[in-house]
Amino acid sequence: MAKLAFLGLGVMGAPMAGHLKTAGHAVTVFNRTRAKAEAWAARHGGALADTPREAAADADLVMACVGNDDDLRSVCLGPDGAFAGMKPGAVFVDHTTVSAAVTRELAQAARAAGLGYVDAPVSGGQAGAENGQLSVMCGGAQEDFDRAAPVIDAYARICRRMGDVGAGQITKMCNQIAIAGLVQALSESLAFAKKSGLEVGQVVEVISQGAAGSWQMVNRHKTMDEGRFDHGFAVDWMRKDLAICLAAADDVGASLPVTALVDQFYKDVQRMGGGRWDTSSLIARLG
Incomplete structure (x- = not known):
């Protein structure tokens, strides 16, 4: 079982994080609207953090499912961003649907910080997230994917590496x-x-x-x-x-x-x- 952080608890992220907790992982969550994080923690028994950096501290993998390119940058970068809190060798897994350009930008920043990066957008909608039956399409180094895939399996019907960073998007x-x-x-x-x-x-x-x-x-x-x-x-x-x-x-x-x-x-x-x-x-x- 892994120590995880999950950033973004919308209609997709909340059930995905729930499946991770049910699978036995230690999960700390962050959401921009704190009330959603509090509600998730009350339901699932996980921990919550005030910033992405705090959520990511000492995590083996940090998963994110937010809104768009700017939202993703905001949870990754800056003094309170996840990259600032992640330990060397940890892997960031992005489930947001964003541009391949921002994916490659953030993957480069992750590499510079000694982190792995997997872009892993999902298909299957809210029902797929709730039922743990998402299709997950991934891009990234093989070794990063190999670490992420067993964890992603908690909410995936299929999870495949499509190529290098950006291929998932x-x-x-x-x-x-x-x-x-x-x-x-x-x-x-x-x-x-x-x-x-x-x-x-x-x-x-x-x-x-x-x-x-x-x-x-x-x-x-x-x-x-x-x-x-x-x-x-x-x-x-x-x-x-x-x-x-x-x-x-x-x-x-x-x-x-x-x-x-x-x-x-x-x-x-x-x-x-x-x-x-x-x-x-x-x-x-x-x-």
Whole structure:
């Protein structure tokens, strides 16, 4: 069992940290809003700290799941950041979806401080975090991954090293690109079925058994048909992720025309007041 720190106790981080504690690890948590850390500690019996540096002190691994590039920098760097408190040889594991650029920047800072670094964004949403069934895509040195993977297994359905630092984030971008186009196509299919007078559930029962079937179709068609969009991963966060994808595509000369279009459709959803709706809400703009 390892001595761990977990930074960020949102809808993903809180259950992930809980799985680590249940697995028998010693876990100290930090959250910018202290009340969330207090509630987590009361529920799980772990310790809490006032700063990332205090949480990271003497930890074997420090895990983070925060909001964006700037949030990640704030918990890593500076006199109260995790890097300042981590012991030499400890490994920082970042579960946040951020740019590959900030990942490489922070990995370089970690190496300069004698620390390991693994970028390990996750897919599976709030339900995946709560059920310990996340897909974890990692980038980093093999030896750092080998130390982190047995700990990550507490909340992972699959955990794979995709390459050097940054490869995990690039893989997560592939995930978000695929989801964006798929959810738009599913939205159009369901909206077309409904306006044509068909019963959506019956349509899905048939077409989900063929080449059109997908996880999104099976798990989201009913709530999409009912206009319920409360499954956790918000449109605001999806637009953040798609902006990262589009910027990275420019860097490597890749063309993402469907992704760029769907990003604008999510912008329409934001204008409808749906910034906190989940990503299946694309159907709402189709009327």
